[in-house]
Structure formats: structure tokens, C-alpha cells
Amino acid sequence: MLYLTALNPTDAVLDGLLPAAGSLGVPVTVLTDRPDDWPAAVPTRHCPVRQPDAVTEAVRAGPTAAGLLSNSDHLQAATAQAARRLGLPGKDPESARRCKDKAATRRAIAAAGLDHVRAHLLEPGAPATFDAFPAVVKPRDGVASEDAYLVTDAGDLARRVTEIRRRRPDEPLVVEEYLPGDVQTHDTLGDAHTRRVLGGWRTTLGAPPTFTEQCLEWAPATPAVTAALHAQLDALGVRFGACHTEFVVQDGRPRLIEVNDRLIGDRMDLVLAELLGVPLFEYVIRLHLGESVADLGLPEPATVGRAARVEYVCAEHGGTLVAAPGPVDALRDGVRLGCRPLRAVGSTAEWTGTNRDYLAVLHGIGPDPTGVRRALAGFRADLDWVITT
Incomplete structure (x- = not known):
């Protein structure tokens, strides 16, 4: 049995990990504290998944475990601790905790002498102070750019901290120097x-003060940048x-913004699998079943020979989504195109300034960047989304 810890259902689980487990012939049980939110066809078991003891006992109480994993930012440390107690392959629990805690990430990189980003931890109720602007304030354990803001001076910082604390009164915040430059990603898989x-x-x-990702283009790092990144990941x-x-x-x-101890999200993992032409989710499972990364046959990124571009359609205001295209696939001028909904028609949501x-x-996905951009622009022009307030 493969045990998968999760909170709410995600595309990575429903469209990635569960079908991959099926292809491998491995039965799955999803451990979650929200079983009623999951489709009836998904085998779930209620479990307080943020608690390592509870995860450990839930696995011991079920069929013999072949593996235990999570793709949730929030659950990596607890799942890693449970896997270690059960003698199953998994992440290092301390490393998982260090990556989730943005203040701990900064301390570890600085202690290794690899980079120093000025940062200050604001415990709940502590004064909103910092000495270098512009700066970024965000939850210490936050995800998805939620409540992450660029602030320009002490007054701006105080206002944002007050605003965030209305929503997160008990959560520590981090204020750190703003790192200007083009944001890039680096995605890895290991044993x-x-x-x-x-x-x-x-x-x-998107435009500040928030940090919403609007577009991503395939651009693997150079060997020199990769080596420097891996020194920081080693730390x-x-x-x-x-x-x-x-x-x-x-x-x-390279200067780290953050490290997320899971696959790239927001359906980028599914696009990455298509771009690389590999069963990426099967590979993740196979590692957690004890296989070596050398056995997976991963291609070198520089040899992929294809270009890719991803664009997010963002709500410009809150309201109810009353019309939207369903899943769409197309081929235009040799470029494979796709549209996948991320919000259901009929759902109502506030505007957040994040990827929510x-x-x-x-x-x-196509042979060259220019052709991909052109084809995707034409594809997008034919699609409409309507939100009423």
C-alpha cells in the first residue's frame, strides 16, 4: 500500500499521483483531515495529517506500507518524520522543516557562508520593525505568495503587518530585503x-506589491548557476x-527566494511531465518505493529540444465565475496547446492578489519559443472568462 498525506484535493494528486500509482499497480490510501472534500472514488482515511504520531499510527493500522509521501508544502516535515519512524524511504525531517520555515532557510544559507539576505522574524504581536527597504513581508511558513507583499518604508510595513495579522493573528512573519531580478525556478528529483x-x-x-506568477517560460539554469544552487540546497x-x-x-x-520541498505546482508539474516526455509522477512514487534516481532515465534539460510557455488567466476582481472554457486541447502551427480550468463555473471568490x-x-509546447508564444497568444484570444460581482 502507498500512503499519501494530503489536505484538500489538488490536481497534482488527482491528475498526477493517483493515476501514476494506478499505472504502477500500487494501491493508494489518502490520509487526510478533510475526507469529505475528496471525490468518492478516492480511497481516503481520516487522519490529523499535520501530526507525525497520527500519521505513523494510521499507516501502522492499515495494510502494510510500501511507501509514504506527500506533495503538500504543509505536510512535508510531518510525513518525513512518520516515514523515518516506519523505516520507509523519505525526506530528511529536519531538512523539510528548514525549507518550510523561511527564517530557518535564511539562517542555514548564511551559516554555510553561501549568501546573506537580511531578514527579521516577527513573532505574533511583535512590533513591525526592519532597517532595509524595499523589503518583503510574508508568513514564515506561508505558501502560494499568500500574504506576501513588497513594502517600501516603515509605515508601509506597519500597515501590511497589521493587515496580515487580522487574517493570521498567531503566525510568525518574516521581513527580509527585497531581491530584485528575474525570478527563476529550479526543479530537482533525488534519492x-x-x-x-x-x-x-x-x-x-504581476505588478507589485503582490507576487502573482503570470507566465513561465522553459529556461533551465546554466551549469555555473546550477552548481551554486546545489551548494545552497546541500546546506x-x-x-x-x-x-x-x-x-x-x-x-x-543565484540568491534563493524560497525552497518548496515538493513538485512545482499549479499544474506546472503536469506540463513539465509532458514537456520532458516522462512519467514524472511515477518517478516520484518509485523513489518513495525505494528505487534509485539513476534508474529513472531522466533526460538532461539542455537536450529536451523543445520550448514551452505557461500563462495563467487571473481574476481581476472578486465575484462569481459565470462562464469559462472547459478543458481544451489544440494543435496550432506545430504547437501543442492546452487550457485547464483552475476554478469551477459557479464558484465565488474574493480577489487576493495571489495565485488563488x-x-x-x-x-x-513546440519547437521554438517564438512559435510557442505566437500560437499561445492566438489560442488565448479565442477563450473568454466572465465574472459577475
């Missing part, structure tokens, strides 16, 4: 001994399983 590069993307963000202890790292390059060296505003994700 206990070896880490391999899946590839990387150049990211276009964090990152190796096993999937990892998604965001960074900027300044003066030829995504309505759909569009992607194109």
Missing part, C-alpha cells in the same frame, strides 16, 4: 544519495524526492 535536475523556468510576475539538506526552488540571479550568482486568483492555466 538519498543523488540529486538530478528536472529543469527550470523563467517567471513573469539545507535537500536531496530526496521532488523539490521546487525559486531564485533570482544577481552578479552571476487563477481561473485557468494555458500552455504551449
Whole structure:
């Protein structure tokens, strides 16, 4: 039995990991604290999945475990601790905790002498102070750019901290120096001994003060940048399983924004699998079943020989989505195109300035970047989304 810890249903699980387990002939049980949110066809068991003891006992109480994994930012450390107690392959628990805690990430990189980003931890109720602007304030353990803001001075910081604390009164915040530059990603897959590069993307963000990803283009890092990135990942202890790292390059060296100890999200993992032409989700499962990354046959990113571009359609205001295209696939001028909904018609949501505003994700994969951009622009022009307030 493969046990998978999760909170709410995600595309990575429903469209990625569960079908992959089926292809491998491995039965799955999803451990979740929200079983009623999951489709009836998914085998679930209620479990307080943020608690390592509870996860450990839930696995011991079920059929014999062949593996235990999670693709949730929130559950990596707890799942890693449970896997270690059960003697199953998994991430290093301390590394998983260090990646989730953005203040701990900064301390580890600085202690290794690899980079120093000025940062200050704001415990709940502590004064909103910092000495270097512009800066970024965000939850210490946050995800998805939620409540992450660019602030320009002390007054702006105080206002944002007050605003965030209305929603998150008990959560520590981090204030750190703003790292200007083009945001890039670096995605890896590894076993206990070896880490391999899946590839990387150049990211276009929306207008500040928020950091919503609007577009990503395939752009693996150079060998020099990759080597420097891996030195920082080594300092964090990152190796096993999937990892998604965001960074900027300044003066030829990468500076980490954050490290997410799971696959790249928002359907980018599914696009990456298509681009690479590999069963990526099967590979993740096979690592957690004890196989070596060397056995997976991963291609070198520089030899893929294809271009790819992903664009997110974002809501511009809150309201109810009353009309939207369903899943669409097309072929235009040799470019494979796709549109996948990220919000259901009839659903109502507030505007957040984060990737929670995504309505759909569009992607194109083809032989060259210019042709992909042109085909994707034409594809997008034929699609409409309507939100009423």
C-alpha cells in the first residue's frame, strides 16, 4: 500500500499521483483531515495529517506500507518524520522543516557562508520593525505568495503587518530585503544519495506589491548557476524526492527566494511531465518505493529540444465565475496547446492578489519559443472568462 498525506484535493494528486500509482499497480490510501472534500472514488482515511504520531499510527493500522509521501508544502516535515519512524524511504525531517520555515532557510544559507539576505522574524504581536527597504513581508511558513507583499518604508510595513495579522493573528512573519531580478525556478528529483535536475523556468510576475506568477517560460539554469544552487540546497539538506526552488540571479550568482520541498505546482508539474516526455509522477512514487534516481532515465534539460510557455488567466476582481472554457486541447502551427480550468463555473471568490486568483492555466509546447508564444497568444484570444460581482 502507498500512503499519501494530503489536505484538500489538488490536481497534482488527482491528475498526477493517483493515476501514476494506478499505472504502477500500487494501491493508494489518502490520509487526510478533510475526507469529505475528496471525490468518492478516492480511497481516503481520516487522519490529523499535520501530526507525525497520527500519521505513523494510521499507516501502522492499515495494510502494510510500501511507501509514504506527500506533495503538500504543509505536510512535508510531518510525513518525513512518520516515514523515518516506519523505516520507509523519505525526506530528511529536519531538512523539510528548514525549507518550510523561511527564517530557518535564511539562517542555514548564511551559516554555510553561501549568501546573506537580511531578514527579521516577527513573532505574533511583535512590533513591525526592519532597517532595509524595499523589503518583503510574508508568513514564515506561508505558501502560494499568500500574504506576501513588497513594502517600501516603515509605515508601509506597519500597515501590511497589521493587515496580515487580522487574517493570521498567531503566525510568525518574516521581513527580509527585497531581491530584485528575474525570478527563476529550479526543479530537482533525488534519492538519498543523488540529486538530478528536472529543469527550470523563467517567471513573469504581476505588478507589485503582490507576487502573482503570470507566465513561465522553459529556461533551465546554466551549469555555473546550477552548481551554486546545489551548494545552497546541500546546506539545507535537500536531496530526496521532488523539490521546487525559486531564485533570482544577481552578479552571476543565484540568491534563493524560497525552497518548496515538493513538485512545482499549479499544474506546472503536469506540463513539465509532458514537456520532458516522462512519467514524472511515477518517478516520484518509485523513489518513495525505494528505487534509485539513476534508474529513472531522466533526460538532461539542455537536450529536451523543445520550448514551452505557461500563462495563467487571473481574476481581476472578486465575484462569481459565470462562464469559462472547459478543458481544451489544440494543435496550432506545430504547437501543442492546452487550457485547464483552475476554478469551477459557479464558484465565488474574493480577489487576493495571489495565485488563488487563477481561473485557468494555458500552455504551449513546440519547437521554438517564438512559435510557442505566437500560437499561445492566438489560442488565448479565442477563450473568454466572465465574472459577475
